[in-house]
Amino acid sequence: MQDNGNSNGVVNKSAREDRFQGHDYYNIDELLSDDHLLARDAVRSWVKQEVSPIIEDYANRAECPKHLFKGLGEIGAYGPSLPAEYGCGGMDEISYGIIMQELERGDSGIRSMASVQGSLVMYPIYKFGSEEQRKKYLPKLATGELIGCFGLTEPDHGSDPGGMITNIKDDGDAYILNGAKMWITNSPVADIAVVWAKDEEGKIRGLIVERGMKGFTTPEIHGKWSLRASITGELVFEDVRVPKANVLPNVKGLKGPLSCLSKARYGIAWGAIGAAMDCYDSALRYSQERVQFGKPIGQFQLTQKKLAEMITEITKAQLLVWRLGTLANAGKATPAQISMAKRNSCNIALQIAREARQIHGGMGITNEYPIMRHMMNLETVLTYEGTHDIHLLITGMDVTGFNAFK
Ligand SMILES: Cc1cc2nc3c(=O)[nH]c(=O)nc-3n(C[C@H](O)[C@H](O)[C@H](O)COP(=O)(O)OP(=O)(O)OC[C@H]3O[C@@H](n4cnc5c(N)ncnc54)[C@H](O)[C@@H]3O)c2cc1C
Known part of the structure; x- marks a missing residue:
């Protein structure tokens, strides 16, 4: 690991080695197809190569790595489950979810760049636009030529x-x-x-x-x-x-934007698990390497409690989104089911980031580890596309039949 101190004296770990390894405690990979695994591996490699080496630096400077817009197009991150005839991926909803998971493993902001483009811009043009609008905009949005x-x-x-x-x-x-x-x-x-x-x-x-x-x-x-x-x-x-x-000719009313939000929230439900996996992965490794009182801190029961709870929540969330993905592939995922998964993934990811920060001790607040960046990012992810409480009210309304919004 190199220490690239910059002129501001801020530790710049832009060359930080990305040692992330996936975590699959319940052999969920066996539920995935070869195409899903290929998509995951391709995006994971891209994130390690293009995102991890620069992300701390860009986040530190509060600057968007605009050059990645094109790269995201090249890996098919824009509208992966929209039809190939418009230059999109033509993949299924699980592939779309896995791509979002891997991008957010790198950074929620990078995943946001992709999910806004794919789910909130391309999807409404595809779903509610005229054929002329689809042909005019979708192929250029798919490559990142248009943002x-x-x-x-x-x-x-x-x-x-x-x-x-x-x-x-x-x-x-x-x-x-x-x-x-x-x-x-x-x-x-x-x-x-x-x-x-x-x-x-x-x-x-x-x-x-x-x-x-x-x-x-x-x-x-x-x-x-x-x-x-x-x-x-x-x-x-x-x-x-x-x-x-x-004007998008084929929709009137709030259901237009809300159906786009369902598409994007679905991606966030997968994506936030990526951030959680990165925090867990870093905390697990740190607990095996950091020695206090003469032994690795992973040997202390209190550290094990944190790690055991983290992997339990990650595994439950992975199973929830996998099932949501199979429902989405069959066209049966309801907006309320998507709300539940979005809320759950964001919530557990934020809790896991906080616990991972504790395991890293003081180092956890620095940009030598991805934890604090994920934690700050997840505050937005918990809030946008419907806040934590709004999604709770959606579930509440779905199960009781009563609207508690007003
Ligand atoms: C970084 C970032 C990027 C974003 N990107 C986009 C984007 O690309 N496009 C876009 O359109 N929007 C975007 N948003 C906006 C985002 O979706 C909103 O911030 C979110 O919907 C919440 O709205 P608000 O911030 O106005 O909070 P408010 O609606 O004012 O909510 C404030 C608090 O009140 C609570 N509350 C509100 N109503 C109720 C109720 N009925 N019962 C109980 N509690 C309630 C909320 O849960 C919340 O805790 C983005 C936001 C951020 C921070």
Whole structure:
């Protein structure tokens, strides 16, 4: 391991060796096909080669490694389960999940770059767009030649997107778009934005807004202590004239954005387990190598309790998402089932990151290990795409039949 101290005196472990090994306590690999395992190994190698050597440095500087957008396209990380005829992967939902798991094992921000593009930009264009829109945008989004973002959240409407005030007014062959979106992943670098806005009847419509349209700006949000390697911004619309040809014709209402969120939440359910596996892997190795009171700290029962609980939770989460994947492949995964898995994976991953930090002692707060970066990232992952509590309410409503949101 090299110590690359930089000019700020900050320890820069950009050349840190990535010693990660997968963890499969219940032989879940036996439930996976050769294609799944191939996809996993390919993305794992790519992450070790392209992400691990640079990620601490980029996260430290709160800078997005923009050069990875193209690489993510090359490994098929954008819309892996969308059809091959549009340049996408044509894989199944388990492959999509495994790819997200491996990317997030590297960094939640890198996984976010990919899942926004695939699930929140490409998926709505595929599902609700015209054939012309599909052909125009999907192949270029699949390669990373175009970057997209998804605008649903507003400054005053986060968990309650139905209250949005961004709106469109009919103006002949175009709509005039006004309003603002907040917390938008990829927005400052995006070529296009899939934006959700209310029409004059109050119905939510999806539009493809292109960079360069007059009145459309994308200021960056600074000061994040989480997802620092992912770029986040606003979308501001001041009388933007959006041609009617850019409206997604095949959906009206909140079910449009919510179905995209289901697709993305499914990926997060897998992805967060990747971050948990990385924390566990690092903690396990540290517990075998770090000696205190004359023996490796892994020999102490309190350390074993932490590690045993971590691998138990990882294994339970792996089984949950595998089953969710088989349901998704059969077109039977419900939004409420996806909510349960998203909430569970994020929650256990954050707990595991905190326990792993303790096992690493003081070293756990440094960028010599990935723990603190994962822990900070997971605070966002727990919150975006529906907060921890919102997903609990979704499960509560599903089992009781009562809506406790309002
Ligand atoms: C880094 C980052 C990237 C993001 N990327 C995107 C993106 O690309 N596109 C996009 O559209 N959005 C994005 N988001 C926004 C994200 O989805 C929202 O932050 C999230 O939905 C929560 O909304 P909020 O932050 O406004 O919190 P609020 O909705 O204000 O919630 C605050 C708290 O109140 C609780 N709460 C709210 N309503 C209820 C209720 N009925 N009952 C009980 N508790 C309740 C919540 O659980 C939470 O704890 C991103 C956010 C972050 C931080």
